[in-house]
Amino acid sequence: MTTTPARGPAAARAAAETDRQVRRLYRLAYRVHSIGNTLADPDATAGTVARATARIPRALSAAKRLLALPGVADHDETPYALGFVHAAERRLTDPATRLLTVANAARAAAARAAADGDDLRVVVFRDIEERSRHLVGAARGEPVSGRRGWTRQDRTASDTLQRQAAQWGLTAGTDGRPPGPAGPGHPPVPARLAREAADRAATRARCAPGIRCERPACPAYGALWVEHGGRRWFVCARCLPAENADLRARGFRPDAKPVPGGVPEGARFSVRLYNAAGRGARAVECGTAQEAQFIAETERPFNNTGYEISVRYASRPSARP
Numbered sequence: 613m614t615t616t617p618a619r620g621p622a623a624a625r626a627a628a629e630t631d632r633q634v635r636r637l638y639r640l641a642y643r644v645h646s647i648g649n650t651l652a653d654p655d656a657t658a659g660t661v662a663r664a665t666a667r668i669p670r671a672l673s674a675a676k677r678l679l680a681l682p683g684v685a686d687h688d689e690t691p692y693a694l695g696f697v698h699a700a701e702r703r704l705t706d707p708a709t710r711l712l713t714v715a716n717a718a719r720a721a722a723a724r725a726a727a728d729g730d731d732l733r734v735v736v737f738r739d740i741e742e743r744s745r746h747l748v749g750a751a752r753g754e755p756v757s758g759r760r761g762w763t764r765q766d767r768t769a770s771d772t773l774q775r776q777a778a779q780w781g782l783t784a785g786t787d788g789r790p791p792g793p794a795g796p797g798h799p800p801v802p803a804r805l806a807r808e809a810a811d812r813a814a815t816r817a818r819c820a821p822g823i824r825c826e827r828p829a830c831p832a833y834g835a836l837w838v839e840h841g842g843r844r845w846f847v848c849a850r851c852l853p854a855e856n857a858d859l860r861a862r863g864f865r866p867d868a869k870p871v872p873g874g875v876p877e878g879a880r881f882s883v884r885l886y887n888a889a890g891r892g893a894r895a896v897e898c899g900t901a902q903e904a905q906f907i908a909e910t911e912r913p914f915n916n917t918g919y920e921i922s923v924r925y926a927s928r929p930s931a932r933p
C-alpha cells in the first residue's frame with residue numbers, strides 16, 4: 613500500500629469498510645454456491661428446482677449491489693468470490709438443470725397417466741425421468757471451473773431427451789399449462805417401450821378379476837377373502853379345500869372360510885412392497901382390488917420385490933383421539 617500520511621485515517625476507514633463488504637460478498641458467494649449445488653442433485657424435486665431458480669437471481673442482484681460499493685470490485689479477493697457466484701449463475705441455464713425440470717415434469721405426468729390407466733404414457737414418462745436423472749448425475753462436475761462430466765454422447769442424449777420432452781408436451785408445463793397431449797395420437801415410441809406398455813396392459817387385463825390367490829403356483833385371480841384364527845388372506849374357491857387340508861396337516865383346525873360379507877363396502881387395499889433380499893418396504897394404498905393387484909405386479913422399488921395385500925377399513929377408528 614502506498615498510503616500518504618495525509619490520507620491515513622480516512623483511507624484506513626475506507627479500506628476497513630471495503631473489507632467488510634467483501635466479507636459480505638463471500639458469505640453471499642458461499643450461500644449461492646450451496647444453492648447452486650442443489651441443482652446438481654439428480655434427485656432434486658420440482659420444489660428444490662423452483663426454490664433454487666428463484667433464489668439464485670436474487671443472490672446475483674445482491675452481489676451486483678455489493679460490487680458497486682467503493683473498492684469492492686477492485687479488491688484482491690473479489691474474483692475468487694465471484695467464481696462461486698458465476699458458477700451458480702451458469703447452473704440456471706445449464707442443460708442439466710433443464711433436464712431436472714424435464715425429470716420432475718415427467719414424474720408428475722407419469723403419476724397422472726397411472727391414475728388414468730394410460731400405460732403407454734406411464735412407460736414413456738418414467739423412461740424420460742430415469743434417463744434425465746441419470747444424465748444429471750453424470751453432469752456432476754467441478755462447479756467453479758465449470759468443467760462438466762458429460763461426454764459427447766451424454767450431450768447428444770441430453771438434446772434428444774429435451775426434444776422428446778417437448779414432443780410429449782412435458783416442457784410446455786413450465787408456464788402453468790397442464791403438460792402432455794391428451795389425445796390418443798402420440799409421438800413415435802421405441803419398440804422396447806411399446807413392448808413394456810403392452811406388458812403393462814396385459815397385466816392390467818389379467819388383474820381385472822381382482823386379487824390373485826395366495827397359494828403358491830395357483831394362477832387364479834379374483835380370490836376370496838378368507839379368515840382363520842384371527843388371520844385374513846386371499847385364496848381362490850378352488851384352493852380353499854387344499855388350504856384347509858394344509859392347516860389340518862400342520863395341526864390347526866381346518867376351518868378357514870370366507871370372511872362373512874366379503875370385503876366391506878368402502879374398504880381400501882394396502883399393498884406392502886418389500887425387499888425380499890434385504891431391508892426396506894413401502895406401502896401403496898388403493899381403492900379397488902384390481903388396482904391393488906396391478907400395483908403389486910407392476911411396481912418394483914427393489915430388485916427383489918415381494919408384496920402383501922391387506923384390506924383396510926375406511927371406517928376403522930383411528931387410535932388417536
Ligand SMILES: [Zn+2]
Nearest residue numbers: 825830848851
Ligand atoms: Zn387358488
